[in-house]
Amino acid sequence: MFGNLLKKKVTKSEQEIALEHITQKVSTMNLTEMRTFVRGKVESLPICEDGLNEVLKKLTLIDKSSEKLYINSDDMDSKKKKAFDIVILIASSKFVNVMTVEYIQKFMEVYKEIIEAYDTEYKEIYMSRLTDAIKATINTINARTELNDKISVLGD
Numbered sequence: 001m002f003g004n005l006l007k008k009k010v011t012k013s014e015q016e017i018a019l020e021h022i023t024q025k026v027s028t029m030n031l032t033e034m035r036t037f038v039r040g041k042v043e044s045l046p047i048c049e050d051g052l053n054e055v056l057k058k059l060t061l062i063d064k065s066s067e068k069l070y071i072n073s074d075d076m077d078s079k080k081k082k083a084f085d086i087v088i089l090i091a092s093s094k095f096v097n098v099m100t101v102e103y104i105q106k107f108m109e110v111y112k113e114i115i116e117a118y119d120t121e122y123k124e125i126y127m128s129r130l131t132d133a134i135k136a137t138i139n140t141i142n143a144r145t146e147l148n149d150k151i152s153v154l155g156d
Helices: 002-006 014-027 031-038 049-060 077-091 098-110 112-122 126-155
Strands: none
Touching: 014 049, 031 049, 031 077, 049 077, 049 098, 077 098, 077 112, 077 126, 098 112, 098 126, 112 126
């Protein structure tokens, strides 16, 4: 719109176009499709940091159309378990960044009561597993940062 007023051509970068494509695809996915994507089995959609963050956004943020969270306390237990497993899979991925850690923490805050109720009812340890997953994600990010620092020192 502003480009037309100023007679300048406004173009989107390839990265912005790819992010829009990923956002559109993830917004229509169900939990099974999300798990397939996170595992890297979707050939048409390569796994990337932005894609994983979009999955976490979908799980943690309130949907604008329905004004509900993706998981509710009255949902089937299998749906809850799939969502917890997806978050753990994302945390163990090599395609993580600081935003990923923040989304996982937000997931744990938003669904704390549901996670604790599930753990109590089924004698699971998802709260502990999610906490360990965050620690592993932070370690991955730190290792990547150290490697990038070494590369930049050697490159100079």
